[in-house]
Amino acid sequence: DAGVIQSPRHEVTEMGQEVTLRCKPISGHDYLFWYRQTMMRGLELLIYFNNNVPIDDSGMPEDRFSAKMPNASFSTLKIQPSEPRDSAVYFCASSFLTFRGSYNEQFFGPGTRLTVL
Amino acid sequence: GQQLNQSPQSMFIQEGEDVSMNCTSSSIFNTWLWYKQDPGEGPVLLIALYKAGELTSNGRLTAQFGITRKDSFLNISASIPSDVGIYFCAGAPPYNQGGKLIFGQGTELSVKP
Numbered sequence: 001d002a003g004v005i006q007s008p009r010h011e012v013t014e015m016g017q018e019v020t021l022r023c024k025p026i027s028g029h030d031y032l033f034w035y036r037q038t039m040m041r042g043l044e045l046l047i048y049f050n051n052n053v054p055i056d057d058s059g060m061p062e063d064r065f066s067a068k069m070p071n072a073s074f075s076t077l078k079i080q081p082s083e084p085r086d087s088a089v090y091f092c093a094s095s096f097l098t099f100r101g102s103y104n105e106q107f108f109g110p111g112t113r114l115t116v117l
Numbered sequence: 118g119q120q121l122n123q124s125p126q127s128m129f130i131q132e133g134e135d136v137s138m139n140c141t142s143s144s145i146f147n148t149w150l151w152y153k154q155d156p157g158e159g160p161v162l163l164i165a166l167y168k169a170g171e172l173t174s175n176g177r178l179t180a181q182f183g184i185t186r187k188d189s190f191l192n193i194s195a196s197i198p199s200d201v202g203i204y205f206c207a208g209a210p211p212y213n214q215g216g217k218l219i220f221g222q223g224t225e226l227s228v229k230p
Contacts, residue, residue: 004159031216043160043205043220056217091159095216100167103216104148104209108159 002026004109006092012115018080021112023092024073031103034067034077035091037111043091049075082116089113123206123221130196131229138224139190140206148209149182149189150218155202163204164191196228 005024013019025032033048047057052069060067064083069075079086093106123140130136140149148167152160164175166182166189173180179192189208193200206221 033216042222045217048217093159100165102148102165102167102209104150104218105162105165106150106216106218107162108152110157110159 004092004094004107006090006109006112008112009110010113010115012117013082014117015083016081017116018078019082019086019114019116021077021090021092021114023075023077023109025075025092025094026096026107027073029094029096029107031095031106032069032075033093033095033106034075035093035108037089037091046077079114082114084116087114087116121206121208121219121221123224125224126222127225127227129227129229132196132198134196136193136196136200136226137190138204138206139188140208140221141188142208143187145186145211146208146219147186147211149180150207150209151178151180151189151191152205152207153202154205154223160205193226196226198228198230201226201228 007022031050034046036044046059047067048055049069067077089111091108091111093108095103095106121140121142150165151163153163154160164173164180169182169186170184171182177194181190203223203225205223207218
């Protein structure tokens with residue numbers, strides 16, 4: 001079975017450019033999460049969706065960040081304009097309702113390593 | 118907001134040794150999870166715990182949900198080189214709106230053959 005798919009795996013861009021990260025969750029999963037990982041701040045939740053609807057975007061750093069989920073099998077995280085401090089690894093994760101009645105078991109993609117010069 | 122304190126931050130051990138790491142919080146959690154992250158990859162779920170006092174094993178890994186609901190530990194027995202990586206605990210607070218987790222800062226494990 002395919003896991004969470006993210007693209008690109010690596011992205012190098014210059015400050016001011018627009019960056020779009022893509023995610024395909026595991027089929028049948030109801031929740032989708034976007035995280036950012038840095039050495040200084042660890043894993044930070046940016047935003048998450050339930051059935052394609054954004055539920056909590058309180059972790060989005062600022063207006064330069066936006067996320068969409070147009071359908072159950074695709075989500076994007078966009079940064080416009082990008083800045084050097086956005087350099088990090090961005091993860092997408094998805095979850096489903098387990099037999100224990102929980103959505104807490106999140107499955108992560110391989111991540112996108114973003115470098116903004 | 119709620120935070121998780123994970124310790125130790127790093128461990129350097131000899132192959133064959135047992136390992137123990139833990140997470141604590143000042144607040145209660147309804148679920149504890151343990152993940153492992155290999156270099157260049159995303160975290161992989163190892164164990165999920167749902168009840169206070171629950172003890173669950175996955176091969177050489179054993180994790181427990183503390184009875185106070187404010188802590189959890191992970192043990193690895195007879196470590197091998199492929200155990201190298203970063204281990205994260207994660208907790209789901211009460212009323213966490215469907216799967217929102219709080220992550221610890223990670224324990225980096227190094228195993229010397």
